[in-house]
Amino acid sequence: MNQAELLERLANTLEELGIPYLVTGSVATIAYGEPRFTNDIDVVVKMFSHQVPAFCAAFPADDFYISPDAVEEAIDRNSQFNILHPTSGLKIDVMVAEDTEFNHSRFSRAKSLKIAPSREVSFASPEDVIIKKLVSFHDGGSDKHLRDIRGVLAVLGDDIDREYIERWVNVFGLLQEWSAVVAN
Amino acid sequence: MTAAERLQTAFEMWNSARSMLQNLLSDAHPEWDDERVAIEVARRLSGESS
Numbered sequence: 001m002n003q004a005e006l007l008e009r010l011a012n013t014l015e016e017l018g019i020p021y022l023v024t025g026s027v028a029t030i031a032y033g034e035p036r037f038t039n040d041i042d043v044v045v046k047m048f049s050h051q052v053p054a055f056c057a058a059f060p061a062d063d064f065y066i067s068p069d070a071v072e073e074a075i076d077r078n079s080q081f082n083i084l085h086p087t088s089g090l091k092i093d094v095m096v097a098e099d100t101e102f103n104h105s106r107f108s109r110a111k112s113l114k115i116a117p118s119r120e121v122s123f124a125s126p127e128d129v130i131i132k133k134l135v136s137f138h139d140g141g142s143d144k145h146l147r148d149i150r151g152v153l154a155v156l157g158d159d160i161d162r163e164y165i166e167r168w169v170n171v172f173g174l175l176q177e178w179s180a181v182v183a184n
Numbered sequence: 185m186t187a188a189e190r191l192q193t194a195f196e197m198w199n200s201a202r203s204m205l206q207n208l209l210s211d212a213h214p215e216w217d218d219e220r221v222a223i224e225v226a227r228r229l230s231g232e233s234s
């Protein structure tokens with residue numbers, strides 16, 4: 001299995017089950033910015049307990065590792081669970097969206113992007129991807145988050161809604177991180 | 185480049201890294217079977233330390 005196949009399987013599963021989702025993280029910064037090596041797919045979902053059995057069944061134990069208990073716990077706590085494909089080392093990080101103003105905003109601003117000639121997938125907007133990358137850097141993440149942001153800004157330029165970003169920069173207290181990005 | 189082309193480029197980086205590691209490890213460890221090589225490739229690509 002490769003990354004394209006894994007992303008398509010994930011999107012197919014979420015869409016078949018009617019689970020709203022957004023691809024975010026490094027795969028999203030690649031789509032909007034500059035290509036780089038990555039091993040992980042990050043996705044935010046609005047998922048409920050009754051969907052867990054069917055969701056886990058789409059990632060059978062012969063090929064994947066996923067813990068239904070971990071999925072249930074992530075739904076209860078609005079936290080994260082993983083899907084591993086041990087043969088390839090690929091990983092999906094699934095974050096269950098908390099009921100917050102920011103999550104309402106980013107789901108309302110989702111963008112459908114073509115990942116292949118006949119396949120579109122739901123992505124977080126570039127502004128929302130940048131905001132979450134700033135949060136990750138603020139929380140002690142690596143410089144790769146800043147490089148990813150700069151890549152998106154370099155490619156999209158004036159198409160980025162900086163006023164929207166700055167609104168959330170103020171809400172999340174990210175002024176220092178944002179200033180560091182735009183200063184370069 | 186379109187989003188699809190940028191993703192394709194990144195996914196090809198991963199495919200190339202995987203292929204290169206498979207070849208390197210198979211050459212370095214001829215005693216390993218395919219499964220052992222696949223496990224080590226996956227471990228290295230996922231960034232796990234030994």
